[in-house]
Amino acid sequence: MIEIDGIDAKLLRALARDANQSAGALGRRLGLSQPATWRRIRRLEETGVIRGRQLRLDAEKLGFGVTVFLGVKLALRGRVSLEDFERAVSAIPEVQTVEHVLGLYDYRLRVVARDLADFERVLRRRIMTLPGAGDVEANVLLSEERLPGPL
Amino acid sequence: MIEIDGIDAKLLRALARDANQSAGALGRRLGLSQPATWRRIRRLEETGVIRGRQLRLDAEKLGFGVTVFLGVKLALRGRVSLEDFERAVSAIPEVQTVEHVLGLYDYRLRVVARDLADFERVLRRRIMTLPGAGDVEANVLLSEERLPGPL
DNA sequence: ATTGAAATTTTGTTGAG
DNA sequence: CTCAACAAAATTTCAAT
Numbered sequence: 001m002i003e004i005d006g007i008d009a010k011l012l013r014a015l016a017r018d019a020n021q022s023a024g025a026l027g028r029r030l031g032l033s034q035p036a037t038w039r040r041i042r043r044l045e046e047t048g049v050i051r052g053r054q055l056r057l058d059a060e061k062l063g064f065g066v067t068v069f070l071g072v073k074l075a076l077r078g079r080v081s082l083e084d085f086e087r088a089v090s091a092i093p094e095v096q097t098v099e100h101v102l103g104l105y106d107y108r109l110r111v112v113a114r115d116l117a118d119f120e121r122v123l124r125r126r127i128m129t130l131p132g133a134g135d136v137e138a139n140v141l142l143s144e145e146r147l148p149g150p151l
Numbered sequence: 152m153i154e155i156d157g158i159d160a161k162l163l164r165a166l167a168r169d170a171n172q173s174a175g176a177l178g179r180r181l182g183l184s185q186p187a188t189w190r191r192i193r194r195l196e197e198t199g200v201i202r203g204r205q206l207r208l209d210a211e212k213l214g215f216g217v218t219v220f221l222g223v224k225l226a227l228r229g230r231v232s233l234e235d236f237e238r239a240v241s242a243i244p245e246v247q248t249v250e251h252v253l254g255l256y257d258y259r260l261r262v263v264a265r266d267l268a269d270f271e272r273v274l275r276r277r278i279m280t281l282p283g284a285g286d287v288e289a290n291v292l293l294s295e296e297r298l299p300g301p302l
Numbered sequence: 303a304t305t306g307a308a309a310t311t312t313t314g315t316t317g318a319g
Numbered sequence: 320c321t322c323a324a325c326a327a328a329a330t331t332t333c334a335a336t
Contacts, residue, residue: 002212012208019170019204022328033306038329040304049212053170054297056202057163061153062302069252069259071290086296096300101220103290108220112301139222139254145237146205149247149263151213173313184321189314 002047007032009151011040012049016148019053064112066119067141070127071105075134084131092126105137153198158183160302162191163200167299170204215263217270218292221278222256226285235282243277256288 004012007030014026027037044050059067074085082100089098089109097110111127113119127136155163158181165177178188195201210218225236233251240249240260248261262278264270278287 001214004213012206015206016208019206024328034328035307035330036305042330047212048209051207051209054205054207055163055166055170056205057167058199058202061198061200062155063152064301069250090296090298093301095298098296098298099220100293100295101290102293104288105290108290137255139250139252139256139259142251142253144251145241145249147241147246147249150215150244175313185313186315186322187320190320193315 002049004049008040008044011037012044013148013151015041015050016151059112063114065115066113068111068113068119069139069141070109070111071135071137071139072107072109072127072130072133073104073135074106074132076132080132085133088130092122094122094126105135153200155200159191159195162188163195164299164302166192166201210263214265216266217264219262219264219270220290220292221260221262222286222288222290223258223260223278223281223284224255224286225257225283227283231283236284239281243273245273245277256286 010030011026014021014029023038023041024034026032026041027034030037032040041050059065074080074082085107086098086100089095089107092111094111094113095109096112097108099108100106101108109127111119111122113122123136123138127133161181162177165172165180173185174189174192175185177183178185181188183191192201210216225231225233236258237249237251240246240258243262245262245264246260247263248259250259251257252259260278262270262273264273274287274289278284
């Protein structure tokens with residue numbers, strides 16, 4: 001287990017709000033020097049607690065006005081391997097996230113499309129033809145809020 | 152509508168993989184100077200195409216071994232406002248994401264917990280007591296893959 | 303083991319052509 | 320856009336606790 005003290009937790013909370021603050025600015029707020037702060041951040045990266053930094057894009061401004069969450073239940077389980085399904089679904093450009101889950105569905109997909117007509121095309125020609133895809137449930141995203149989470 | 156040319160698209164694709172590459176390194180790979188690359192990135196930020204940079208944390212290494220997606224159907228629709236529900240759910244520390252969706256469910260939540268026993272506590276004492284919460288469906292995350300997406 | 307001060311290197315930022 | 324200059328941040332070195 002990796003040691004996360006109170007200062008590390010504060011650093012992670014601050015960086016979770018805005019990931020491009022400088023080590024100097026962060027350290028000043030916590031009463032720590034710039035190199036000390038920087039070394040802590042690098043240690044969190046090296047130990048894998050911080051896996052990286054991700055760009056947060058505005059899908060609408062890029063022309064993708066529709067985001068849909070799909071719950072997919074596999075039919076033919078045993079005949080088609082999970083690997084086949086995952087490889088096929090990963091090749092669909094409109095799919096942003098593939099989550100293998102346990103419960104009523106086997107996979108959850110986050111899919112973007114330019115509009116509903118475009119989404120119908122993706123659904124009919126890409127999703128429904130996936131190897132082993134059975135029941136599919138859809139939820140259209142209206143709004144989304146990301147919270148700090150625990151820690 | 153904001154103009155996104157081929158170079159911008161390449162920048163976004165490269166930054167989506169790793170958001171802390173320097174403008175200089177990116178420019179070299181695309182045959183651009185460092186200031187030119189940097190100005191393009193800043194323009195994408197100013198126009199809101201890039202909303203920011205987010206930390207990608209390893210929940211397991213932070214002691215949160217369980218991630219669950221909850222689909223929540225509201226009962227008492229009309230009696231309790233969506234705002235009440237959203238305010239209450241946003242105050243639960245274990246909730247990472249709140250998605251208002253259209254379909255079989257009204258809300259989708261991403262919830263983390265230390266283990267299944269901890270998740271049961273969150274479910275019983277936090278989720279089930281939410282104002283207006285009706286049916287709840289759960290999917291436990293096994294593995295997750297983020298893809299580049301379109302563009 | 304972790305820190306802070308100073309030195310060095312790299313990157314971000316602005317202005318001129 | 321490039322080029323050149325400058326400001327700020329990252330990264331290393333090192334002495335001290």
